Amino acid sequence: MATRTRQPSVPITELEHAAFCKTEDELPAKSLAEELSVNVRWQKISNEYLHLTAEELDQRIHIAKEKLGKSVTVLGHHYQREEVIKYADFQGDSFLLSQEAARLPDADYIVFCGVHFMAETACILCSPHQKV
Numbered sequence: 001m002a003t004r005t006r007q008p009s010v011p012i013t014e015l016e017h018a019a020f021c022k023t024e025d026e027l028p029a030k031s032l033a034e035e036l037s038v039n040v041r042w043q044k045i046s047n048e049y050l051h052l053t054a055e056e057l058d059q060r061i062h063i064a065k066e067k068l069g070k071s072v073t074v075l076g077h078h079y080q081r082e083e084v085i086k087y088a089d090f091q092g093d094s095f096l097l098s099q100e101a102a103r104l105p106d107a108d109y110i111v112f113c114g115v116h117f118m119a120e121t122a123c124i125l126c127s128p129h130q131k132v
Contacts, residue, residue, distance in 0.1 A: 029054030029083050054083060061087055073107040075100060077114035084113050101126055 033050045049057065065072065065087060075097040076088025085091055090100045094114060101110050110132045126132060 058083065068109065071107060072109040072111060073104050074111045075113065080113050088113060101132070
């Protein structure tokens with residue numbers, strides 16, 4: 001009996017990570033228009049954000065987080081840059097962050113700063129009323 005072995009393949013998203021995996025600690029922030037010019041399949045983002053400076057985005061995030069208060073929790077994966085991580089309520093690896101998401105029954109919104117599968121895992125562990 002002959003069997004065919006499927007050749008392992010690296011998901012495109014893993015190959016695309018090379019565009020972002022840098023070793024410098026102080027990477028300069030860019031506008032989303034510049035970031036999105038990298039040849040990667042990005043999630044759709046509203047045009048109103050594309051040409052804002054890093055400072056303008058920072059200010060909007062600060063205002064939104066203040067306005068939402070305890071109804072939102074931001075989970076930041078440890079590889080995120082400082083301009084993202086500074087808003088995280090919890091920081092860690094994907095396993096730890098998914099555990100934290102499951103322990104947050106009062107948060108209506110959970111923002112996961114990481115790759116898509118991490119948010120999917122958190123969504124499975126969260127309460128039905130929560131939006132991840």
